[in-house]
Amino acid sequence: MRLVVAKCSVDYVGRLRAHLPLATRLIMHKADGSVLIHSDGGSYKPLNWMNPPLTLRTLEVDEDAAALGITEIWQVSSAKSDDTLTINFHGVEHDSAHELGTDPGLIKDGVEADLQRLLAEQIELLGDGHTLVRREYMTAIGPVDILARDAAGATVAVELKRRGDIDGVEQLTRYLELLNRDPLLKPVRGIFAAQQIKPQARTLAEDRGIRCLVLDYDAMRGVDDSAGRLF
Template sequence: MRLVVADCAARYTGRLSAQLPRATRLLLVKADGSVLLHSDGGSYKPLNWMSPPCRLAVADPDDEQVAAGVQQVWTVQHTKSDDRLVIELFEVLHESAHELGVDPGLVKDGVEAHLQELLAAQITLLGPGHTLVRREYPTAIGPVDILARDPSGGTVAVEIKRRGDIDGVEQLTRYLELLSRDPRLTPVRGVFAAQEIKPQARVLARDRGIECLVLDYAGLRGMDDPTARLF
């Protein structure tokens, strides 16, 4: 990755036209060919950029640009379209290059698969006497996250989300309608489990006779320390 901090201006043409007036910015040139211009604000989003496939050409300024104080001209041309990003560098304040190597990618913690595994291992969180039938119980419209039995022998279908919204309740409703047709499983009730359940989802679940269960990921992993709580 090449990092350049420079006093620069930029002009983008192609599907749209946009300009960045002269200011100090960070220019990133990545190994995949992408070029991004960042300011010191605006969080992670660049002010402008060119995504690959593209090529970068560095040239000397013409007479008019020299008169304006331009030292370098970067032209980033997309190879499959007319999109072009032209960057005029007036002064380079910093320049460095770093070999980052192959990135392993983002490893997410607390995704639905983790929650499913932990809840299956602690199935009594559904209530005393509950037992696990299986995870990813297959149906004609997709797998139910967890299928369990309650103490009376009834079937419990559990749909797990990180953030529970109306769509998740609708999904569980379809599972319940299908499972209820199987005489081996009836009676069937549903539990909508998530780390966070939106109020609208709670209302819809209650209207359809579905229970809601808020999952504490740290607690499921045994990392919750009750002595560290204020309340």
């Protein structure tokens, strides 16, 4: 991974146009090829990013660009579309490369792992006609717990938690933003599934068009003794 802290401006051209004016930012160029641009605020979400497959070229700084104070230009181009991200550097404060090695990935606790396996086996709990595409569908920012298709063939991304809170909704939102960039998958809708979902998380999810699903872990395991219930 290469980390660059620099004063820069950024221009994105693709399905829309976006411009980040001159400011000091962190640019991450990851081993998988992805490029992410972060500010010192806004929590985890980058200001802009490009996902692989892509190419990164260093362009020549002409006289006009040099007159504006530009010292280096990166042009990031998608291999699947005409999307480009141009980073104009006006000064680099830090530039380092780090070998992180192979990451083992997120290890879920026993209940979350069981929920994922059981829901994959009982995918009809998402609704009639749903079919499983795969578990742990990998993206550039991590694996989606379950990828499925509904009765109409539309893609569905499922994030599973024991206790669903706002962080889980934010995580699923990031996956949906990424998955909906893939022309082979979009449109992708989300389902936030958990044994318990906090009211704030449900409100946020529904505001973003994400469906909430409460899972009965015991019933899914086949140990739900309805005869022994008082209610």
